[in-house]
Each structure stands twice: as C-alpha cells, then as structure tokens.
C-alpha cells in the first residue's frame with residue numbers, strides 16, 4: 522500500500538472508531554513525521570543492526586511511580602522480542618508535569634518531548650518513554666495511550682478505578698502490569714499498525730487490537746471495563762500470532778510501513 526493511502530486509511534479509522542482514538546490519540550499531530558506513529562520504531566527495536574541497547578525512560582509524577590512488577594515484566598517482554606545485546610535499561614525519573622486537568626494525546630506528546638532525556642535514536646541506543654502522570658485522559662475509561670513512535674502514557678488513577686468488582690481481582694497492580702506491556706506492544710506495531718498480518722487476528726470491532734483474550738494485545742486490556750470483562754488471570758504476554766508478526770517484520774517476510782529507521 523502506498524504511504525499516502527495508508528495515511529488516509531489510518532485517518533479514516535481514527536475518525537471511525539472511538540476505541541482507536543482512545544488508543545492512539547486522535548489529532549493530526551499524530552502524523553508529524555519526525556515523531557512518527559506508534560510502530561514507527563518497530564524495526565529499530567527488533568533489529569540490532571544499529572541500536573544495540575535500549576533505554577526505557579519513565580517519567581512520573583510524585584506518588585505515581587510504576588510498580589516494580591510492571592517495569593520488570595516490561596523489560597522481560599521486550600528482551601524476548603527486541604535484539605539488544607548491550608541490554609535494556611529502565612530509567613525512572615520523578616518529575617513535576619506542568620499540566621492540570623485532563624490529558625489529551627497532544628498534551629501527552631508535548632510534556633513527553635519536554636521531558637525526554639535523549640532523542641529516541643541516539644547513537645547506538647534506542648530510547649522509548651512512558652509517562653505516569655496524575656490525572657486522567659480526556660476520554661472516560663482509557664487506561665493507557667500510545668501517542669507516537671516512542672511515547673506512551675499510563676493513567677494510574679484510572680487503572681486504580683478499573684480493578685475488579687469481586688475481591689478486587691484483577692488488582693490495580695495486575696492491570697498496570699498488562700496495560701504497560703500492551704502500550705509498548707503498540708510501539709512494536711501490534712496489531713497491524715504498520716504492517717498487514719498474514720493471520721487474521723485483529724479484532725474487527727477494535728482496530729489495532731487482538732481478538733485473542735490470551736494476548737496482552739486483546740482489545741479490552743486498556744479499557745476501564747477490564748475488571749468486569751476479565752475477572753481471572755489477565756493476559757500479560759504476546760501470543761504466538763503477535764510473536765509471528767514481529768519475527769516476520771524483522772525477517773522482511775512481512776512488509777512494514779512508516780518506519781523512522783530501516784536496516
């Protein structure tokens with residue numbers, strides 16, 4: 522598909538689906554070329570041809586640090602799919618976001634790029650970033666959003682509200698674990714954000730998401746209803762179809778689009 526026609530399709534999807542807009546932000550800045558779209562640095566992560574190490578920069582408001590179980594899990598999941606022989610490091614920084622009230626995708630991008638310690642492509646290191654601010658997203662019940670090729674946000678207040686009604690299961694911590702991996706899954710281009718999978722595993726009613734409730738990319742994972750939809754064990758890993766998509770992208774068997782870096 523030509524780049525322009527993909528853009529048109531993405532724009533059409535954005536306007537057609539509140540779930541998609543909740544997930545990926547919904548204004549035109551999303552397409553600002555230098556910052557890319559979620560999935561724009563997929564090859565930079567999967568391949569070690571240029572970036573041999575990776576830093577996950579986490580900027581959080583006081584009292585909003587991620588659970589260590591969330592960052593440990595994220596590191597493990599990324600290590601499974603991204604070839605980084607010099608390691609993946611989590612760098613936590615307490616900050617004070619210059620923001621009050623609800624957050625739009627544009628607000629997240631603006632604050633993120635002010636806080637970024639390095640350009641996403643810095644020498645041989647790839648920098649991805651997660652914000653953990655106080656406050657909520659402009660759309661009700663959105664727990665996390667991927668806003669460009671290197672940036673995601675998690676709304677801990679909304680995660681807390683989403684915990685299950687029965688004995689608090691799933692717990693807020695379990696939900697945070699899954700949502701953090703889910704949003705970074707979008708930075709890896711899942712599902713069908715920057716490629717077309719040969720396997721039909723994208724949920725037809727929730728573009729960009731898996732139809733398999735065993736996958737962390739299952740559509741309900743970032744939804745405020747998650748505690749009602751899944752009362753048992755939450756998915757916190759990529760399923761075989763997700764993993765096959767990523768290895769196909771890396772090998773070139775699956776064509777990828779909108780990449781900010783290619784080997």
Ligand SMILES: [Zn+2]
Nearest residue numbers: 544703730743
């Ligand atoms: Zn999502």
